[in-house]
Amino acid sequence: MRHSLIKVAAMSSVAALSLAACGGSDADSDATSGGGDNASDVKFCLAYDVGGRGDQSFNDSAAKGLDKAKSELGIDSAEAEASQEENDAAREDRLNALVDGGCTDIVGVGFIYATAVGNAAKANPDVNFGVVDDASPASEGDNIAQLVFAEEEGSFLVGAAAALKSKSGKLGFVGGMDTPLINKFEKGFEAGAKEVNPDATVEVKYLADNGSGFADPAKGKTAAEGMYDQGADVVYHAAGGSGSGVFQAAKAAKKLAIGVDSDQALTAEEDVRDVILTSMVKNVDVAIFDMAKASVDGEPLSGVQSFDLKSGGVDYATTGGKVDDIKTKLDEYKQQIIDGKITVPSS
Known part of the structure; x- marks a missing residue:
C-alpha cells in the first residue's frame, strides 16, 4: 500500500515541489520506539526508482528497511518516486525538494540517481546522502554513502x-x-x-x-x-x-x-x-537500516559500503x-x- 507516498514529478522549479512527511511526529516517535538520543533530529528520506513502493521487488526492499528504521529507531521520514524516462535534472530536483522538506538523510534508490546524488550532495554539504547500486566517481563525496551489493x-x-x-x-x-x-x-x-x-x-x-x-x-x-x-x-x-x-x-x-x-x-x-x-x-533493507542507525548514532556512513554473501547482503x-x-x-x-x-x- 502506498500510504503517504509522495510522487514528485519533474518541475521547472524546486519551489514548486511539495513533500509530506511519512510517519508519526517526533514526540510520538520518541515515546514509542526507544530510538537513540539523536532520533528526533533525523529525518530519513528515500527517493525511489521507477515503480516506487509497491513494486514487489527492489523498491519494496528499500521500503522495508525504512519501515524498520521508523519502528525501531523512532525517526521521521519522507518518500518520493521517480517518473518514467526522466532526466538527471528531474532527479536532482527531487532530492533538493527532500532537502527543502527537512530531510537530514536522503538515499537515491538505484544507480539512476548517481549523478543527481553527487550534485545534490555538493550543494548540501550538511545533509547525508546515499545511493544504492553505484560506486562510480559521479556519486563520490564526503557526505555520500555508496551502498553496493555482490x-x-x-x-x-x-x-x-x-x-x-x-x-x-x-x-x-x-x-x-x-x-x-x-x-x-x-x-x-x-x-x-x-x-x-x-x-x-x-x-x-x-x-x-x-x-x-x-x-x-x-x-x-x-x-x-x-x-x-x-x-x-x-x-x-x-x-x-x-x-x-x-x-x-x-x-x-x-x-x-x-x-x-x-x-x-x-x-x-x-x-x-x-x-x-x-x-x-x-537485502537493500539491511543497507537502508544500517545507514539510518549510523545517523541516529551520530556517525553517518560515507564511502563505499559493500554487502555480500558473507555479510548477509x-x-x-x-x-x-x-x-x-x-x-x-x-x-x-x-x-x-x-x-x-x-x-x-x-x-
Whole structure:
C-alpha cells in the first residue's frame, strides 16, 4: 500500500515541489520506539526508482528497511518516486525538494540517481546522502554513502538452483536494462548454472535501454514466453516490476521462474507464487537500516559500503519449499564462495 507516498514529478522549479512527511511526529516517535538520543533530529528520506513502493521487488526492499528504521529507531521520514524516462535534472530536483522538506538523510534508490546524488550532495554539504547500486566517481563525496551489493554471488546460487531443477538444461534470464549492474546478475546466474551443468545454456533478453524496462510487466511476459517456447524450464528475472510478467508467463507455461531482490514467493501476486522456485534476495533493507542507525548514532556512513554473501547482503530464498531437496548443495556452494574457493564473475 502506498500510504503517504509522495510522487514528485519533474518541475521547472524546486519551489514548486511539495513533500509530506511519512510517519508519526517526533514526540510520538520518541515515546514509542526507544530510538537513540539523536532520533528526533533525523529525518530519513528515500527517493525511489521507477515503480516506487509497491513494486514487489527492489523498491519494496528499500521500503522495508525504512519501515524498520521508523519502528525501531523512532525517526521521521519522507518518500518520493521517480517518473518514467526522466532526466538527471528531474532527479536532482527531487532530492533538493527532500532537502527543502527537512530531510537530514536522503538515499537515491538505484544507480539512476548517481549523478543527481553527487550534485545534490555538493550543494548540501550538511545533509547525508546515499545511493544504492553505484560506486562510480559521479556519486563520490564526503557526505555520500555508496551502498553496493555482490549481486553476482546471490545470482550464482539461484543459477545453481535453476540447473539442479532443470530437466531441459535450457534456462532464461530477463534483465530490465543492459547495464553493468544488471550484467552482474546475468553473469552470476550463468556461472552458477554451469557449475552444476557445464552444458547448460542461458538465453538472455534485456527489456529496454532505460529505466522503463523495470516497470513493464507486458514486456517481461513476452520475453519469458519466448524463452519457455524455446524449451527453457526456468527463467530468472532482474527486471523489477517487469518481473510480474515473467511470473505470469511461467504460470501459463507450467514452468518455473526465479524472483529477485525481495523474497518474491512472499511478495508477488498470490496466483503466481507457486511458480517461483526461489529468489535472489538482495537485502537493500539491511543497507537502508544500517545507514539510518549510523545517523541516529551520530556517525553517518560515507564511502563505499559493500554487502555480500558473507555479510548477509545477498542470499537465496527458501519460501515455498521448492529448493528444500537441494538446499544442502546450495549451502555448500554458498560456503565455498564465502571461503573464497569459488570466485564468481561479475562481468
